[in-house]
Amino acid sequence: MPEFPEATTIAYQLKQYLNIPNNNNSSITLKKINIYKESIIKNIGLIDEIINRDLQEVSNYGKIIYFKFKDDYWILFHLALTGALLIKELIDLNKINYFEKYKIIEFVFNEIRDGNNLKDKIILFTAKRLFEKVIFIKDNNPFKKYGPPFNKLKPIDFINILSKIKKPIKLALMDQSLIAGIGNIYAIEGLFCAKISPLRKACDITVQEYYKLYSCLKEILKESIKNRGSTISDYVDALGEYGNFQNFHKIYNKSKCPQCNNKIKKIKIEERITYYCPDCQK
Numbered sequence: 001m002p003e004f005p006e007a008t009t010i011a012y013q014l015k016q017y018l019n020i021p022n023n024n025n026s027s028i029t030l031k032k033i034n035i036y037k038e039s040i041i042k043n044i045g046l047i048d049e050i051i052n053r054d055l056q057e058v059s060n061y062g063k064i065i066y067f068k069f070k071d072d073y074w075i076l077f078h079l080a081l082t083g084a085l086l087i088k089e090l091i092d093l094n095k096i097n098y099f100e101k102y103k104i105i106e107f108v109f110n111e112i113r114d115g116n117n118l119k120d121k122i123i124l125f126t127a128k129r130l131f132e133k134v135i136f137i138k139d140n141n142p143f144k145k146y147g148p149p150f151n152k153l154k155p156i157d158f159i160n161i162l163s164k165i166k167k168p169i170k171l172a173l174m175d176q177s178l179i180a181g182i183g184n185i186y187a188i189e190g191l192f193c194a195k196i197s198p199l200r201k202a203c204d205i206t207v208q209e210y211y212k213l214y215s216c217l218k219e220i221l222k223e224s225i226k227n228r229g230s231t232i233s234d235y236v237d238a239l240g241e242y243g244n245f246q247n248f249h250k251i252y253n254k255s256k257c258p259q260c261n262n263k264i265k266k267i268k269i270e271e272r273i274t275y276y277c278p279d280c281q282k
């Protein structure tokens, strides 16, 4: 958590708010950074080089949210379990006071439009458990070690990547070096929808089953984005609101199969909790 739908939701909200220019009449730059907890911030020395640089893009690569600045400077956010990127101005005071207890770093953006300075825009990054990461980096491609994001993959590429892998399909789907963006929840829901056991080796799955799995994942991710993602424990969007897609999970954290009514099995595959129906998923 968060996975692709949650990262997409947050990145979209930030992008709308920061109003990234697509003409030369306005520019938005990072004016100031306030640091509250250094331990989960990497390459802090790059901050001076990023200050005052034009912000060109706010988006996500799989689960990772990023700010991209002019001349290949980036700030990457790994939200892990409890990370949140919050638009301070749009969240009510009580809520912001709560989140501020966990503040790690704050970004103050300055927007100039038609020669005028607009009001500062503040994005707050908070984390409770400190498995999260903020990475400053100068690189022409900071995502080299990751596979292509699922949302950019055609079915044939999806099949080509996975059908060579000898480990269980659930682990292959979650392996970010193969395909970026799918984590525990959506792997579990996708495999249930496609009626594939999470324990089967990826290389043993038929082409037909892969097509089904691909379209299941597409549909599930799309529906989740519509619902601003799933909140299992701590996830909130950039407005500090819970997602809603957990209400539509079919099998994650459930005890009875919605299709056959038999008991759902809860097992661990490499330390990650997995739910599946042994009767419906073969």
Ligand SMILES: [Zn+2]
Binding pocket: 257, 258, 259, 260, 261, 262, 277, 278, 279, 280, 281
């Ligand atoms: Zn079943």
